[in-house]
Every structure is written in C-alpha cells, then in structure tokens.
Amino acid sequence: MARNTARPLSPHLQIYKWGPHMAVSILNRAMGVGLATVGIAAITWWLVSAASGEAAYDAFLKCAHSWLGIVVGVGLTFAWLLHFFAGVRHFFLDAGAGFELNANRTWAWSTLLGAVIVTGAIWLFIAGKGL
C-alpha cells in the first residue's frame, strides 16, 4: 500500500538505545533458525546413520569428533540453551510479568549468561568423560 511520505513513521530500531532485551530477542530468533536448520540436519543425520549400520555411524562419529564437528556441537549446545532460556523467559513475559525495567534487564542478562555457563558446563563434562 502507498505511504504518505509527508507523515512520520513510528520510531524503529535506529532510535532506541541498544539493550540486553533486544540482544536476547534477536539472538533467540537467530538461534531458533540455526536449530531448525543445522540442528535438525545434525540430529536427523545422527539417527539415520545409527539406523544404517556401524560403518555409517562411525562416519558420523568421525565428523562429530573433528574440529568442525566440535565447533558445530558447541554452537548447537549454546543455540539450544539460549533458545531454551529465552523461551522460558517468554512464558513469564506472555503472562505479563517481568516488564519492569530492572527486572527485564536482569532476566535478559541471566538468559545470556545462563546459556554461556551451562554450555561450558556441558562441554567440560563431555571433555572430562572423554566422549
């Protein structure tokens, strides 16, 4: 539809001061897209290779244990956790809670920090177990 250029638009991204809530919002979407593409491909490959016999599964494991495989694995773990914590945060926001400035900032930062910390904990556990 045609827009009357004489009339102002409502404020958009460029006018707002960047904050953790905006970072979590766009990261949540980006991580969701990553999980739905790379994550789904990885988990489907894992299942299909396990159903295709030992040689196919070993080929999958070889890729998973390569440097690229580990980088993708750590990335997917972080993506899952960020999407997880951001999703839980959304349940509260959907109920109308957590919009006060300080609470909102605290929970947005917690979402980011929680994802980083738990990703680190999981991969330290994996490294310690020698999987």
Next chain:
Amino acid sequence: MGSGTGLGQVRGLGSAKSGSHHWWLQRVTAMGNVVLTVWLVVSLLRLPAIDYATVTTWLASPWAAVPMVLFVLNAFWHFRLGLQVVLEDYVKGGLRIVAMGLLHAWTFGMGAFALFSILKIAFAGTN
C-alpha cells in the same frame, strides 16, 4: 469492514483468524520441548559412551525410542511454526509461497527420515 471487493479486503489487511491458534501451538510445543530436549541431552550425557553399540542398544529400548519419537514430532512441529513466522517476516510476494513449500518439504522430509530411523532401530533391533 472497509470498502472494496472481498478479494481487495483480503489482500489489503485483516486476519485469517488463525494467528492466536498458531501462537498458542508454538507455546504448547515449547513446553513439550522443555521436557523432551532436557531428557535427550541428559540421556546422552549419561550414556557410558556414544559408540554404535551403546547408542543403538539404548535407542532400541521403548523407554528411549518412544520419547525420541515424541521429541521428533514435538520439536519438528515447533520449528515448523517458528520458521514460518520468520519467513513471513522477511520473504515477500511469490517467493514466500516457494519458501513455504520448501519449509514443508524440509519439515516432513527430515521428519520422515528421523522417525523411520528410530522405528527401524527399535523394531529391527541391532543386538
């Protein structure tokens, strides 16, 4: 309602009356994912190893195969809803119809491979 033909109104604006259902299903599947993704990650971390024999023996058990099927159904449904919203935000016009077709193909194609593989391991048994 505004003026114009029915087709014109639909093209211009107005809801298709299914937005809140889509939104609600996104939340319902999200709650399912809270349980199922934690189950999957914790189960894998608790396995003594992730070699072929260990993983297929584990996946052949009903207590792993059934939650795994539920995970695939629930997670794939959730990502299908989510990617649709992303595509609707960024892809316009005729390309959007193509994108929706590809999204369907991706969801059901990968979903079929994933489900078949779980069931094959569970029913055929590798040990």
